[in-house]
Amino acid sequence: MKILVPVKRVIDYNVKVRVKSDQSDVDLTNAKMAMNPFCEIAVEEAVRLKEKGIATEIVAVSIGPKACQEQIRNAMALGADRGIHVECETFPESLQVAKILARLVEQESPGLVIIGKQAIDSDNNQTGQMLAALTKMPQATFASAVEVEGDSLKVTREIDGGLQTLKLSMPAVVSTDLRLNEPRYAKLPDIMKAKRKPLAVMSTDELGVDITPRVTTLKVTPPPARSAGVKVETVAELMTKLRDEAKVIS
Amino acid sequence: MSILIYAEHDNNHLKSETHKLVTAATQLGDDIHILVAGSDCAAVAEQAASIAGVKRVMLADSPAYAHQLAENTADLLLDIAEGYTHILAAATTTGKNFMPRVAALLDVVQLSDIIGIESADTFVRPIYAGNAIATVQSSDAVKVITVRASAFDAAQEGNSVSVETLDTVIENTQVTFESDEMTKSDRPELTAADIVISGGRGMQDGEHFAMLERIADQLGAAVGASRAAVDAGFVPNDMQVGQTGKIVAPQLYIAVGISGAIQHLAGMKDSKVIVAINKDPEAPIFQVADYGLVADLFDALPEIESALGS
Numbered sequence: 001m002k003i004l005v006p007v008k009r010v011i012d013y014n015v016k017v018r019v020k021s022d023q024s025d026v027d028l029t030n031a032k033m034a035m036n037p038f039c040e041i042a043v044e045e046a047v048r049l050k051e052k053g054i055a056t057e058i059v060a061v062s063i064g065p066k067a068c069q070e071q072i073r074n075a076m077a078l079g080a081d082r083g084i085h086v087e088c089e090t091f092p093e094s095l096q097v098a099k100i101l102a103r104l105v106e107q108e109s110p111g112l113v114i115i116g117k118q119a120i121d122s123d124n125n126q127t128g129q130m131l132a133a134l135t136k137m138p139q140a141t142f143a144s145a146v147e148v149e150g151d152s153l154k155v156t157r158e159i160d161g162g163l164q165t166l167k168l169s170m171p172a173v174v175s176t177d178l179r180l181n182e183p184r185y186a187k188l189p190d191i192m193k194a195k196r197k198p199l200a201v202m203s204t205d206e207l208g209v210d211i212t213p214r215v216t217t218l219k220v221t222p223p224p225a226r227s228a229g230v231k232v233e234t235v236a237e238l239m240t241k242l243r244d245e246a247k248v249i250s
Numbered sequence: 251m252s253i254l255i256y257a258e259h260d261n262n263h264l265k266s267e268t269h270k271l272v273t274a275a276t277q278l279g280d281d282i283h284i285l286v287a288g289s290d291c292a293a294v295a296e297q298a299a300s301i302a303g304v305k306r307v308m309l310a311d312s313p314a315y316a317h318q319l320a321e322n323t324a325d326l327l328l329d330i331a332e333g334y335t336h337i338l339a340a341a342t343t344t345g346k347n348f349m350p351r352v353a354a355l356l357d358v359v360q361l362s363d364i365i366g367i368e369s370a371d372t373f374v375r376p377i378y379a380g381n382a383i384a385t386v387q388s389s390d391a392v393k394v395i396t397v398r399a400s401a402f403d404a405a406q407e408g409n410s411v412s413v414e415t416l417d418t419v420i421e422n423t424q425v426t427f428e429s430d431e432m433t434k435s436d437r438p439e440l441t442a443a444d445i446v447i448s449g450g451r452g453m454q455d456g457e458h459f460a461m462l463e464r465i466a467d468q469l470g471a472a473v474g475a476s477r478a479a480v481d482a483g484f485v486p487n488d489m490q491v492g493q494t495g496k497i498v499a500p501q502l503y504i505a506v507g508i509s510g511a512i513q514h515l516a517g518m519k520d521s522k523v524i525v526a527i528n529k530d531p532e533a534p535i536f537q538v539a540d541y542g543l544v545a546d547l548f549d550a551l552p553e554i555e556s557a558l559g560s
């Protein structure tokens with residue numbers, strides 16, 4: 001079985017992003033970039049399925065500017081067998097990413113697509129669901145456990161009230177939640193090996209997907225700042241403030 | 251403008267998210283319809299019909315919708331989508347699960363997790379874990395939107411429109427529900443509570459959460475947690491507050507033994523009053539706290555408990 005893993009290049013999750021002074025966008029100049037954490041979890045899950053002998057090949061896909069190849073190489077260092085870079089100047093919208101991925105699913109016929117639940121830049125949380133709808137594959141989002149049983153899939157999902165377990169036919173789309181696994185670090189020899197793994201480059205035109213934006217960002221502003229608070233010395237002082245000043249407890 | 255709202259519920263009770271979505275919808279127009287999809291959920295539809303401002307309630311009641319799975323829930327919405335200019339669902343794990351499918355099948359972009367409405371086509375939403383706020387304009391014919399309920403006030407009750415039953419049943423042929431494991435609690439729900447008290451890695455283990463629970467019971471509060479506390483197995487996943495957990499905005503948020511990582515702040519920094527209890531005076535949580543107490547939580551919590559008891 002082949003597994004397709006879309007990986008997105010995003011700002012490193014430890015970096016606190018700043019807004020440009022002209023409010024046109026966030027400022028990513030010189031910001032440290034990395035693979036989206038949920039995509040790392042997706043790669044890890046695919047690699048574990050390969051180690052168990054369930055998956056035979058892992059294909060990592062990234063869509064966006066040339067620099068996305070870094071994240072594809074990173075996925076290959078972690079265990080992906082080959083990469084596909086769909087090159088475009090900017091990052092397309094989620095629906096367009098889903099359409100591009102749907103075309104790749106047609107070409108590659110994977111048994112499973114493991115995708116991050118959310119990109120930590122756009123915080124969109126929609127690409128996997130859209131891909132499932134467009135390809136008519138069943139979906140299991142926010143997965144915290146995945147088990148392949150013959151030609152079906154058992155997935156435990158993190159939902160608001162607790163956990164839910166679903167059974168899906170394959171091929172299917174699974175989106176990863178944080179507790180699915182703990183991704184490994186790439187080892188130096190694997191990083192070297194990844195440089196020689198095959199990486200195909202395609203254009204959105206070749207795939208026939210129009211990436212003209214449908215949503216225009218009018219402005220990007222910093223969140224409202226909270227006014228500086230005070231330190232209290234004792235629990236008694238805290239309780240008095242909460243009762244008499246903030247009036248949030250009685 | 252004609253607006254369709256997908257009701258958030260558990261087959262027994264309509265959740266307050268729905269009331270908040272009605273408030274959001276009134277900023278778009280006054281032709282507001284609600285769809286209740288579930289199983290044995292006629293009572294939920296009656297509750298929806300009592301929200302002020304609602305013009306029409308539709309009920310799709312079938313075992314096929316018992317677990318509100320994504321595939322057939324999306325198809326049900328598509329079946330009735332014609333004519334609506336806006337389709338809204340709460341940005342809960344239910345809404346996030348099926349709404350992007352509705353958007354994709356209508357060939358439109360989804361506007362995720364909006365916190366503000368500027369006009370019929372312009373919306374405000376947080377990006378980068380809430381470290382930036384974007385105002386975006388969509389050129390799509392239909393706006394498919396998930397709403398961060400905590401950003402809107404709840405609409406009042408005091409209405410009674412009649413409930414229409416939808417007869418078409420769409421089965422889910424691709425996915426079967428196996429089981430669920432729901433957390434049981436008599437405390438208010440995290441996203442609906444006026445007061446939330448959350449514990450982090452500093453709590454050391456699951457047993458110590460009992461200290462927070464006792465205070466929560468005295469205050470009528472919900473109990474939350476940081477990801478570190480959930481990952482360490484102290485408490486269940488549905489208690490996680492943050493960028494990738496639940497977003498809360500209560501009157502009072504008390505963070506205990508939580509450092510204040512940006513992903514945690516993303517889930518609680520819109521709370522009205524924030525209290526932080528942490529033994530490290532440099533912990534970033536103090537930068538957003540209205541009242542900071544530098545103390546060992548194992549000293550502070552029993553003191554709070556007895557102060558509230560007296």
Ligand SMILES: Cc1cc2nc3c(=O)[nH]c(=O)nc-3n(C[C@H](O)[C@H](O)[C@H](O)COP(=O)(O)OP(=O)(O)OC[C@H]3O[C@@H](n4cnc5c(N)ncnc54)[C@H](O)[C@@H]3O)c2cc1C
Nearest residue numbers: 450451452476477478492493494495507508509514529547
């Ligand atoms: C993609 C991604 C998404 C994430 N999403 C979320 C999310 O939704 N929610 C979330 O919370 N995190 C999230 N995280 C994790 C986040 O980055 C932090 O790792 C996490 O919030 C840390 O939890 P903590 O504050 O409990 O633990 P720590 O950072 O370890 O802090 C523990 C704190 O407890 C204090 N302490 C210890 N002992 C005591 C004591 N006896 N008395 C008083 N204080 C004490 C310490 O001083 C310290 O400040 C995410 C991370 C990633 C990469």
Ligand SMILES: Nc1ncnc2c1ncn2[C@@H]1O[C@H](COP(=O)(O)O)[C@@H](O)[C@H]1O
Nearest residue numbers: 006007062063116118119124125126127
């Ligand atoms: N440009 C992209 N290239 C590759 N994968 C992407 C891209 N955008 C989104 N994805 C995938 O879709 C997931 C969810 O993204 P989103 O729906 O935008 O929050 C990410 O975790 C990735 O796995």
